Amino acid sequence: MSRFWVETVAGLKPYVPGEQPASVSLVKLNTNEHALPPSAAVLDAIRAIEGDDLRRYPDPAAAKLRSMIGSAESLSPEHVFVGNGSDEVLAHLWFGFLSGRPVQTLDTTYGFYPVWARLYGSELIEVPVHSDFSADLESLTGSANAIVLANPNAPTGLALSRKEIEALVATNRDRLVVIDEAYYGFGAESAAPLVPEYDNLIITRSLSKSHALAGLRVGYALAQPELIEGLNRVKDSFNSYPLDAVAQAAAAAAIDDSDWLLHASAVVAESRQVMADGLIELGFEVLPSLANFIFVRHQQLSGARLFDELRVRDMLVRRWDHARISEWLRISVGTRAQADQLLHGVREILQANAP
Ligand SMILES: Cc1ncc(COP(=O)(O)O)c(C=O)c1O
Structure with a gap:
């Protein structure tokens, strides 16, 4: 102190x-x-980095990477935001959309949510999960401005189906629904196909788990362009270059190697x-x-x-x-x-x- x-x-x-x-x-x-x-292609991309790539600032918009992530999800680059790990993406999202507002989450979930709630002055309403740790979706409809869920949830690993997520998003059209898909890629259904239809849905993902790149620190969000623009406003008020040149090249190679x-x-x-x-x-x-x-x-x-x-x-x-x-x-x-x-x-x- x-x-x-x-x-x-x-x-x-x-x-x-x-x-x-x-x-x-x-x-x-x-x-x-x-x-x-990780994929050998990722290590090749890192080895191919030249002095000039480091001498210059990286692309602040990470255009190539965002375009590749978008294509993989049948979305445009304007639907994609990238950040220094999904923790940073979630922090910007919290600052931009949840600051000072009541937010619902589960009482057994990712331990960073209460930290951001405190940092950004949100009242965090922690809805109890059932005795088998499954989410009580009925209780997630109240007066809070937003719902934040990890899917699959941490630390339980339990996953909601896309149908369940869609029902939640569709019945809460005036509330933002944040689906943290940090553990995407290991068998759970993603909510990404719902993005074009719902302007109140935002998904965050990480390359740390699915792509074995925890040391690279790359995460991203998928949402309609108006929400992504909000994230860019926040990012450009903190740090215009959150993803360095090495991370951008390596992450692009990882996304490419499906x-x-x-x-x-x-x-x-x-x-x-x-x-x-x-x-x-x-x-x-x-x-x-x-x-x-x-x-x-x-x-x-x-x-x-x-x-x-x-x-x-x-x-x-x-x-x-x-x-x-x-x-x-x-x-x-x-x-x-x-x-x-x-x-x-x-x-x-x-x-x-x-x-
Ligand atoms: C549920 C959840 N969300 C987000 C993250 C952050 O992942 P990263 O910042 O490595 O992308 C983690 C990491 O453990 C997590 O468990």
Whole structure:
């Protein structure tokens, strides 16, 4: 705390991201990074960067990248906004469309939403999920100006269908519906085809998970041009060049390699099944996930104990102290080898803690 801090900064409760340990020998299943390395085309694009690309400022509008993202979704570049990770896109969106306004979300969801709500002075109405963690869509129609949902949701991995999202968007035409599709690409239906029809829908996506590019920091939004223009006004009031030249070139190569996405998503889905089946066999409850992580709870062993015992065995997963989910662990889907290591470790822990 410094005497130079303004009051707002003193009152902030910043988001705490998952640990990024220096040790590479850890089985790191705590921040939902992709199990595979990114497409080789991405690394080629980075190697092809020349001195002049770095000497000059990058294209502030990221026109080529936005056009490629748009084409992949049958949308125009004017329907696309890109930013430095989807967290930045969401932050701009919150500032531009939700500041000072009541916003509904779920009581079990991405931990950054309350941080932005506080930062931008929105009242955050956290609607309780059902006991199985599914969203209570009936309760999401009230007086708030906007609804923010992650789909698939984090940390549960549960997904709503496009039909359910459309019903929500269609019955709330005067409220903005934000669908955070950070975990798009692992089996859930996207709401992107609804964009041309609804001016109250905005979708955010990330290349961090689906394209194995968490280190590159690229995210984007899809919405009708009037909303995108609002985001550009916010962006150009913070930083005109959020995406550097390397990120623009690498992200374009990633979007272009749709075969990689199909292959990598199939690998994750298969590994997710192996992990889920193995854990169910060991007495875990596993929520049906359409993301690259699973949310699990053991019938006998506490979440805290399991977390600690895994950590001792060099396996890092994610756990929160919030009452509703304190017994649960969120485990990122790793490679098949990591899935085997995890199951082996859990078996050992259960044997060592057998009553
Ligand atoms: C639900 C959700 N939204 C957004 C993000 C932000 O992703 P990024 O900033 O890496 O694009 C995350 C990251 O964990 C997430 O879980």
